[in-house]
Amino acid sequence: MVNTTIRTTKSQEIFNSAQKLMPGGVNSPVRAFKSVGGQPIVFDRVKGAYIWDVDGNQYIDYVGSWGPAICGHAHPDVIAALHEALEKGTSFGAPCVLENVLAEMVIDAVKSIEMVRFVNSGTEACMAVLRLMRAFTGREKVIKFEGCYHGHADMFLVKAGSGVATLGLPDSPGVPKSVTSSTLTAPFNDLEAVKALFEENRDEIAGVILEPVVGNAGFIPPDAGFLEGLRELTHEYGALLVFDEVMTGFRIAYGGAQEKFGITPDLTTLGKVIGGGLPVGAYGGRQDIMSMVAPAGPMYQAGTLSGNPLAMTAGIKTLELLRAPGTYEYLDNITNKLANGLLQIAQETGHAACGGQISAMFGLFFTNGPVHNYENAKKSDTAKFGRFHRGMLEHGIYLAPSQFEAGFTSLAHTEEDIEQTLQAARDVMSSL
Numbered sequence: 001m002v003n004t005t006i007r008t009t010k011s012q013e014i015f016n017s018a019q020k021l022m023p024g025g026v027n028s029p030v031r032a033f034k035s036v037g038g039q040p041i042v043f044d045r046v047k048g049a050y051i052w053d054v055d056g057n058q059y060i061d062y063v064g065s066w067g068p069a070i071c072g073h074a075h076p077d078v079i080a081a082l083h084e085a086l087e088k089g090t091s092f093g094a095p096c097v098l099e100n101v102l103a104e105m106v107i108d109a110v111k112s113i114e115m116v117r118f119v120n121s122g123t124e125a126c127m128a129v130l131r132l133m134r135a136f137t138g139r140e141k142v143i144k145f146e147g148c149y150h151g152h153a154d155m156f157l158v159k160a161g162s163g164v165a166t167l168g169l170p171d172s173p174g175v176p177k178s179v180t181s182s183t184l185t186a187p188f189n190d191l192e193a194v195k196a197l198f199e200e201n202r203d204e205i206a207g208v209i210l211e212p213v214v215g216n217a218g219f220i221p222p223d224a225g226f227l228e229g230l231r232e233l234t235h236e237y238g239a240l241l242v243f244d245e246v247m248t249g250f251r252i253a254y255g256g257a258q259e260k261f262g263i264t265p266d267l268t269t270l271g272k273v274i275g276g277g278l279p280v281g282a283y284g285g286r287q288d289i290m291s292m293v294a295p296a297g298p299m300y301q302a303g304t305l306s307g308n309p310l311a312m313t314a315g316i317k318t319l320e321l322l323r324a325p326g327t328y329e330y331l332d333n334i335t336n337k338l339a340n341g342l343l344q345i346a347q348e349t350g351h352a353a354c355g356g357q358i359s360a361m362f363g364l365f366f367t368n369g370p371v372h373n374y375e376n377a378k379k380s381d382t383a384k385f386g387r388f389h390r391g392m393l394e395h396g397i398y399l400a401p402s403q404f405e406a407g408f409t410s411l412a413h414t415e416e417d418i419e420q421t422l423q424a425a426r427d428v429m430s431s432l
């Protein structure tokens with residue numbers, strides 16, 4: 001372990017108190033740093049590419065609040081728009097024109113989305129989309145992939161990624177078998193396994209849901225032909241194809257992974273970026289399917305704070321910023337330098353490693369790889385990752401505190417930030 005060079009007294013005090021107040025001291029499990037040494041830092045403020053903790057340490061941030069901060073934290077335009085919106089009140093619980101504005105932006109950007117419904121989180125979006133898949137097809141079974149995370153709703157807590165993978169949890173207690181028995185799983189990138197499930201469950205499968213680029217088992221891109229194959233299989237067996245783009249939406253490209261790979265699903269879920277740092281999720285897709293949602297149709301789904309004016313405002317301003325020319329080229333360029341740099345340093349310092357990047361999303365596994373699925377990802381040296389993570393933190397670099405989470409860059413990250421990060425990685429990897 002690298003010597004501690006950062007002060008963490010206040011973080012420790014606050015986290016110790018938090019443990020008596022909230023389960024594990026946190027409101028979302030991965031924040032507890034369990035798989036990387038168990039002593040989290042407590043944040044005080046964020047700005048641009050940086051975060052500051054309560055002890056006054058500054059870090060270059062590659063978590064970005066787990067995705068929303070793609071323009072950089074607390075972008076002045078987003079903050080100014082929020083101040084203005086705030087003057088009109090915090091919640092209407094009724095239609096407001098801002099919903100139309102963000103809906104139009106989402107519909108224009110995301111090819112599969114002809115109609116959209118806003119909710120308050122990615123979890124909610126995925127829960128609702130699953131109900132819709134079942135309502136529309138009249139079938140109950142669903143295929144998901146090992147290591148993919150679609151929020152914490154019961155029926156998705158089967159071989160899930162993210163915190164479930166990080167903590168090595170089996171399917172969670174409290175989830176009824178009757179619910180998960182209709183969740184079928186296959187390894188990511190394995191079309192044969194998907195075909196076999198369709199064959200074994202003819203006319204019973206409502207659809208396939210996936211992260212088109214996995215971020216919740218570490219960063220795992222789709223193999224050539226995988227997304228095309230799923231599109232063909234779902235057509236062949238009369239099932240729906242659903243891209244969970246909560247993470248990839250407006251990050252892999254403005255139009256998400258579906259734009260990047262040229263495959264159009266029937267339905268899409270969104271979150272993170274479209275809320276610009278406020279709580280928003282969304283699901284949308286073909287008009288004939290979305291017309292089933294209440295009150296247009298019989299499938300019930302509702303929300304007190306859905307379409308909240310502050311959340312819509314932050315989302316609108318964030319998407320406006322992303323529409324500027326050159327945005328995604330910039331993100332791709334700096335992230336490429338970072339991901340390649342990390343791989344090269346790992347190689348030079350004698351560590352087995354593999355990884356990659358698409359646009360503003362990246363990953364590094366401490367295993368030779370290649371990593372095509374969650375089984376491959378699990379071969380990573382997670383103890384080494386823990387030491388790497390701590391070392392980077394002590395060098396002022398904040399990475400996601402788990403081997404099984406993707407990293408994120410933002411428009412606020414500069415070439416100098418990347419250089420500084422690579423220099424830190426060289427120091428840390430040399431002494432691992």
Ligand code: PMP
Pocket residue numbers: 066121122123124126149150151152162211215216244245246247271272281
């Ligand atoms: N789907 C994906 C692909 C995600 O990455 C996440 C969150 N990391 C979710 C769904 C759940 O979103 P939320 O945490 O906003 O409920």
